[in-house]
Amino acid sequence: MASKIASTKNVKNQTALLAAGHWLILSVAINVGFLLKLIHDGNLRIDWYGLHNGQDNGGHLSSYAAEPKPDGQIQNKYINLDHGDPTMYQSYWKQMGDRTDVVISGWQSVSYFSDTKTVCWFLEPGFANAVTRLHKLVGNAETGNRHIVVGTGSTQLFQAVLYALCPYDAPEPMSIVSAAPFYSSYPLITDCLKSGLYKWRGEVDDFNKEAPYIELVTSPNNPDGSIREAVFNGSGQILVHDVAYYWPQYTPISSRADHDIMLFTLSKSTGHAGMRLGWALVKDEAIAKKMVKFIEISSIGVSKDSQVRAAKIMDVINDSYEDSKTSNESKRFFDYAREEMAKRWSQLREVVNKGQAFSLPTLPVGECNFSHQTFATQPAFAWLKCEQVDDCESFLKKHKILTRGGVHFGSSKKYVRASLIGHEEDYNEFIRRLSLINSLESP
Amino acid sequence: MASKIASTKNVKNQTALLAAGHWLILSVAINVGFLLKLIHDGNLRIDWYGLHNGQDNGGHLSSYAAEPKPDGQIQNKYINLDHGDPTMYQSYWKQMGDRTDVVISGWQSVSYFSDTKTVCWFLEPGFANAVTRLHKLVGNAETGNRHIVVGTGSTQLFQAVLYALCPYDAPEPMSIVSAAPFYSSYPLITDCLKSGLYKWRGEVDDFNKEAPYIELVTSPNNPDGSIREAVFNGSGQILVHDVAYYWPQYTPISSRADHDIMLFTLSKSTGHAGMRLGWALVKDEAIAKKMVKFIEISSIGVSKDSQVRAAKIMDVINDSYEDSKTSNESKRFFDYAREEMAKRWSQLREVVNKGQAFSLPTLPVGECNFSHQTFATQPAFAWLKCEQVDDCESFLKKHKILTRGGVHFGSSKKYVRASLIGHEEDYNEFIRRLSLINSLESP
Numbered sequence: 001m002a003s004k005i006a007s008t009k010n011v012k013n014q015t016a017l018l019a020a021g022h023w024l025i026l027s028v029a030i031n032v033g034f035l036l037k038l039i040h041d042g043n044l045r046i047d048w049y050g051l052h053n054g055q056d057n058g059g060h061l062s063s064y065a066a067e068p069k070p071d072g073q074i075q076n077k078y079i080n081l082d083h084g085d086p087t088m089y090q091s092y093w094k095q096m097g098d099r100t101d102v103v104i105s106g107w108q109s110v111s112y113f114s115d116t117k118t119v120c121w122f123l124e125p126g127f128a129n130a131v132t133r134l135h136k137l138v139g140n141a142e143t144g145n146r147h148i149v150v151g152t153g154s155t156q157l158f159q160a161v162l163y164a165l166c167p168y169d170a171p172e173p174m175s176i177v178s179a180a181p182f183y184s185s186y187p188l189i190t191d192c193l194k195s196g197l198y199k200w201r202g203e204v205d206d207f208n209k210e211a212p213y214i215e216l217v218t219s220p221n222n223p224d225g226s227i228r229e230a231v232f233n234g235s236g237q238i239l240v241h242d243v244a245y246y247w248p249q250y251t252p253i254s255s256r257a258d259h260d261i262m263l264f265t266l267s268k269s270t271g272h273a274g275m276r277l278g279w280a281l282v283k284d285e286a287i288a289k290k291m292v293k294f295i296e297i298s299s300i301g302v303s304k305d306s307q308v309r310a311a312k313i314m315d316v317i318n319d320s321y322e323d324s325k326t327s328n329e330s331k332r333f334f335d336y337a338r339e340e341m342a343k344r345w346s347q348l349r350e351v352v353n354k355g356q357a358f359s360l361p362t363l364p365v366g367e368c369n370f371s372h373q374t375f376a377t378q379p380a381f382a383w384l385k386c387e388q389v390d391d392c393e394s395f396l397k398k399h400k401i402l403t404r405g406g407v408h409f410g411s412s413k414k415y416v417r418a419s420l421i422g423h424e425e426d427y428n429e430f431i432r433r434l435s436l437i438n439s440l441e442s443p
Numbered sequence: 444m445a446s447k448i449a450s451t452k453n454v455k456n457q458t459a460l461l462a463a464g465h466w467l468i469l470s471v472a473i474n475v476g477f478l479l480k481l482i483h484d485g486n487l488r489i490d491w492y493g494l495h496n497g498q499d500n501g502g503h504l505s506s507y508a509a510e511p512k513p514d515g516q517i518q519n520k521y522i523n524l525d526h527g528d529p530t531m532y533q534s535y536w537k538q539m540g541d542r543t544d545v546v547i548s549g550w551q552s553v554s555y556f557s558d559t560k561t562v563c564w565f566l567e568p569g570f571a572n573a574v575t576r577l578h579k580l581v582g583n584a585e586t587g588n589r590h591i592v593v594g595t596g597s598t599q600l601f602q603a604v605l606y607a608l609c610p611y612d613a614p615e616p617m618s619i620v621s622a623a624p625f626y627s628s629y630p631l632i633t634d635c636l637k638s639g640l641y642k643w644r645g646e647v648d649d650f651n652k653e654a655p656y657i658e659l660v661t662s663p664n665n666p667d668g669s670i671r672e673a674v675f676n677g678s679g680q681i682l683v684h685d686v687a688y689y690w691p692q693y694t695p696i697s698s699r700a701d702h703d704i705m706l707f708t709l710s711k712s713t714g715h716a717g718m719r720l721g722w723a724l725v726k727d728e729a730i731a732k733k734m735v736k737f738i739e740i741s742s743i744g745v746s747k748d749s750q751v752r753a754a755k756i757m758d759v760i761n762d763s764y765e766d767s768k769t770s771n772e773s774k775r776f777f778d779y780a781r782e783e784m785a786k787r788w789s790q791l792r793e794v795v796n797k798g799q800a801f802s803l804p805t806l807p808v809g810e811c812n813f814s815h816q817t818f819a820t821q822p823a824f825a826w827l828k829c830e831q832v833d834d835c836e837s838f839l840k841k842h843k844i845l846t847r848g849g850v851h852f853g854s855s856k857k858y859v860r861a862s863l864i865g866h867e868e869d870y871n872e873f874i875r876r877l878s879l880i881n882s883l884e885s886p
Contacts, residue, residue: 093550106543107536109717152742196637274552274747303746304717
């Protein structure tokens with residue numbers, strides 16, 4: 001079950017692995033207690049609503065709305081980089097005009113059922129087909145001999161995986177672990193209902209590794225973009241690979257990921273967060289069936305409308321690469337997205353390198369089998385370190401930049417995660433403010 | 444918090460309330476143990492997939508597919524009435540042609556956010572508006588001074604309610620109760636993750652009624668169509684009203700339901716189960732916020748595409764009643780649906796009354812404030828009792844009729860729940876087979 005993403009020579013991932021080990025020691029003490037407190041207080045962060053209603057926001061948050069603010073207003077506004085809201089992609093889809101339009105009639109989406117011949121009876125065949133085509137095109141995941149399970153975002157699929165892997169009659173909840181910094185939603189989702197089936201343990205190292213436990217391997221990692229493999233290596237290890245960001249706009253595609261359970265999401269591939277669609281590629285039929293059972297119990301399936309739309313959008317991408325005529329008309333999706341991410345990372349590294357206030361992780365460089373370009377991983381988020389203050393999130397908030405503090409990821413307050421995939425206007429303003437801070441903070 | 448649905452003189456609900464009391468005594472012993480066993484075995488019923496793969500089904504199940512089978516084939520097929528798949532409505536929506544079509548472009552549904560000015564930041568304003576209009580039109584629920592929370596079906600909203608009402612730091616899980624027969628999914632959803640926040644207790648009467656507990660009041664009730672009020676009446680009572688079937692095709696609308704927490708679903712109102720959309724009307728802002736938090740943690744919102752489509756469909760219904768010109772062109776939705784349910788119930792009662800094999804509950808008659816018609820509740824399900832055999836589900840299965848046995852609803856095996864809202868061809872074949880059984884079983 002070893003990760004194949006990271007196993008090629010092209011990707012220089014050793015820096016990232018060393019960093020993971022570093023965190024393992026540094027942040028274990030702070031974090032478990034802090035996360036438990038967050039959950040107990042009912043303040044589960046990712047406070048999508050609360051920020052808007054806060055006392056000190058000074059008005060509407062620009063990134064909250066899908067539409068950017070008019071020029072001139074933005075300099076007094078809060079820039080919300082807390083969520084990975086992928087509004088960066090909207091302008092691309094607008095350029096595509098009516099090519100991605102779908103018409104859905106009133107008599108559609110009446111039945112619960114999509115295809116009773118497959119394990120996932122609520123999976124629309126057109127969506128399954130588009131997913132398979134897209135993976136074949138990009139070369140980022142094996143789809144052969146696998147079941148596709150569709151979910152209401154990869155968030156629901158993560159819960160479905162926990163349900164599927166944790167026996168109902170076990171004497172103790174199964175340990176769920178992941179090396180810090182880990183995706184901040186994992187502990188919240190795992191512990192929000194105080195399940196007797198599983199329990200968040202974060203990156204503690206003192207659990208029984210002979211007994212079954214689940215390790216979440218996120219690669220490229222959210223929040224820091226590192227390329228990862230499993231780190232706990234116990235004999236009870238069950239791996240779940242969150243490969244939401246293993247797309248050619250974020251990282252070189254070095255090989256087809258070939259893990260037992262892989263989670264993908266539309267939000268970070270085509271940028272359609274509002275559809276709430278994710279999919280899992282699952283080798284073991286019994287596990288796929290239990291995941292389907294969970295989605296049946298918790299929501300009796302997944303929106304057909306979103307599956308129909310997602311299929312259309314994915315197939316427009318597939319067609320654009322397969323049909324050379326189309327490709328001459330306009331930039332193709334992954335080319336656009338990779339170039340846009342490259343531009344943003346170039347701007348970000350430039351401004352960070354100009355001063356002493358911040359630093360960014362070094363990320364591995366590799367050649368991409370899809371684009372045949374050589375580039376460093378350019379994640380959807382910046383894992384920004386404040387070099388001169390202890391509480392980076394609060395510091396940036398004073399400058400009206402909203403980010404998510406490191407403690408939410410099992411790490412230190414010196415770090416924040418900042419989304420880089422919002423509207424261009426917000427991004428430019430973010431860069432302008434970082435530059436301003438650098439000039440103020442310089443010795 | 445007393446139910447106002449049942450409080451008018453028009454609705455003769457005493458039969459139903461007596462029946463509820465009867466069940467309270469009769470079935471308590473059988474059921475809790477059985478349900479626990481079902482859950483522990485991992486055989487959570489509602490086996491949407493399993494039936495298809497069964498040994499003895501003799502082929503594809505007719506109701507599984509959205510399209511009916513061609514004539515002549517149906518007599519050898521299994522008729523699947525296990526699920527409340529509302530395919531009955533499909534022919535109506537086909538008749539409406541392109542009036543309910545929606546066109547959705549590729550640049551839509553990019554952001555997670557819909558409207559950050561409301562508590563439910565993922566609620567599409569058009570959907571909220573259509574819901575409010577529809578309730579005002581039908582007169583089945585108060586919408587003033589309430590928050591609308593949208594969910595991935597009312598199934599997700601039920602979980603959101605449990606999360607919102609059960610304190611995280613309570614020493615014991617909160618008791619979740621409901622008088623039998625209760626909706627079979629409630630115990631499965633409640634106990635599937637062995638939550639420490641809440642625990643299914645069904646209709647046991649020996650819990651501490653002074654401490655907070657949640658009673659689910661489903662009215663009209665699933666599975667038996669009875670009109671209900673709360674029955675446990677302890678001082679710790681917190682009521683959640685599932686009013687999924689409080690629509691004028693199923694029961695006379697006697698007053699605007701005015702409860703603290705009310706759950707609705709599109710599946711049973713307009714018949715669009717595949718959209719996976721439900722909504723809650725919630726008085727208390729703090730509860731609404733916690734429900735929103737749950738949906739944020741468990742799926743980061745709800746499909747925008749389905750909300751956009753649902754708004755269109757609801758508004759076509761709203762317009763048809765408000766615009767007299769439209770109404771002359773074709774039958775309006777609730778008139779069509781009420782007449783179709785009346786026709787089906789008339790056929791069902793006729794065939795049941797002709798023999799000794801089956802019986803059906805007597806349901807209350809009332810005048811409907813919406814249609815101004817006087818009629819008896821005509822539920823989406825038949826709560827059918829086998830008078831001459833002990834295991835009604837197995838008996839009907841021999842006749843290739845798939846239903847859900849009474850034990851799943853906390854009741855006896857002599858009962859089954861059979862969906863009456865499937866395709867017309869399946870319904871007619873169901874009636875034909877009941878007639879055949881009656882003729883075979885007659886003394």
